[in-house]
Amino acid sequence: MSKEWPLWEVFVRAKNGLAHKHVGSVHAADGRMAIEAARDTYTRRMEGISLWVVPSASIVASDPNDAGELFEPAADKVYRHPTFYSIPDHIKNI
């Protein structure tokens, strides 16, 4: 059996001003084919004006088992959020 076409992750920018958002994947033998497959699969209903395709194998993902050390330490840094600070109501524009 021949080699399977690699998998590509597809990202679509819905309109300028918005970030590219992951929408799914396609199989394609090369990058241009991946763009065309992504166009023909994920933008048939005017979903986008720009496409990124990335070989799925190139994505480095964090491990869910590391979620504790990676993300939980942020939880108590409440002083990073504006609501942490109490300013009297009559002080405006701050």
Next chain:
Amino acid sequence: MYTTELDDNKKKPATVPSAPEDPVRLAAFEARVAADDFIEPKDWMPEAYRKTLIRQISQHAHSEIVGMLPEGNWITRAPSLRRKAVLLAKVQDEGGHGLYLYAAAETLGTSRDEMIEALHSGRAKYSTIFNYPTLTWADIGAIGWLVDGAAIMNQVPLQRTSYGPYARAMVRICKEESFHQRQGYEIMMTLAAGTAEQKRMAQSALDRWWWPSLMMFGPPDDNSPNSAQSMRWRIKRETNDQIRQKFIDVTVPQAEAIDLQVPDPALKWNETRGSYDFGEIDWEEFYAVVRGEGPLAKERMNARVKAWEEGAWVREAAMAHADKRRVRAAAE
């Protein structure tokens, strides 16, 4: 379109894990799912959950792909330019849905090639409904109206299924499917209001597709071995019989509105239940079709295998060319 669990009820449930799972992780997993949290590809999951999902999602994908064939049978004969474009776009959508679903299953550690191989070798199932023939143009209407109608009803709850990639695929699919049922009903409406010959076509299509459509919801609840676990895992969100009843209740008035007869003498509104009572479904036929004895089972599979085998040289050529390019780029 969609599939439901298609395993022969005589077999034992396929979800017995091969090795016992770590009870602590399992409990944490069950708690997350029970709290309607989503499970994502790299998260720990019990093997049985992974296997059940791969089976369900790939069956669903296969159903979309095989489902292209009965409707594809009429694209070249669609009776107007508008109908032709709509049908081509719709069948293309089914292909897209198969594509999204294969990709969702691939996140669980299988490949599309493996899944396709399982389909072609007969190990994987697909929805029985697609083994029935599309005899007349009205069948295209009936498929959109009944088969897609049944599919939508089954798929909408799956947008909240516990596995993230599957749920996201279902959101996209449900959004795209919304025109499918309407276009089907529009065809039936036009035919039912047309010439005597057209009306005959429409009635015949309803006669032939009604019962297979009801079978699409799968075996009755008391005969559905994996149902309880799938419900607990949020892989399934309503029971087969619940959705079937819902489908009948909304569809019967639609048939009446265009003056077509639902082919069930036992069909009767039940005031107390607030639902239609309906006749006995021929489950023998259902299981026969699941076993591959549907009228067009061989034709459908032959068509898929032929397309795949005749395309092998194209897939190889594209990879060979990509390899050549890589080598050339490296040499520069």
Next chain:
Amino acid sequence: MSDKALFEYACRLGDDSLILGQRLSEWCGHAPMLEIDLSLANIGLDLIGQATHFLKLAGDVEGKGRDADALAFRRDVLDFRNCLLVEQPNGDFAQTIARQFLFSNWQELLFRDLTRSRNETIAAIAAKAVKEVAYHTRFADEWMVRLGDGTDESRGRIAAGLDWMWRFVDELFEVDAAIAPLIAAGIGADVRALRTEWDARVAKTLADATLELPKPRRATLGGRAGHHSEHLGHLLSEMQFLQRAYPGATW
């Protein structure tokens, strides 16, 4: 400018798109890869859309109450005005790509020219369609290269596909008495003037594909006059079946 000439021209434009769209729709569900299935359907849908617009124009110009469907589904083979290239059978994927490659490269240049047509409807249809066809060209060009410079088998197949289609190329650049006045009036495109650019495009892609330019051969003509191959009759008998079997019905 007679309405008859414009009717004739709109039919040619519409029939090219219609017949090729019909051919591509035959692939639906049977392509070598799911992604290719979706791409071919998209190209087919573009073509069916173009056909709908051009045939509506033809019907309007004719003024006998025929709409696009009447023209698509109730004319017989002698009245079809498409070029012979588009009615050629799909064959294998290589033959389909060879047909698309030759045709889309031509149709893109044609529509680019027609965006300047003095007929506003034609100009408007062409302005929309030229972008669609630019994509068809890109898709076909790339597949020519992949198949030509892929494996020995794909190379053999695409060479055979090209060889099958090549005899129908000259017809694309033919100007006959029926449309000469339209060209003079700035309504139709002078396809003869597109040949140099088309030749250059085709030569470039074939070079990228490591394929040789097929040898010149005697042109097979006749499509524009309704003298088609045997293939078109079968295509029409399938496409027109319902409208023929149930005359007067609404679908």
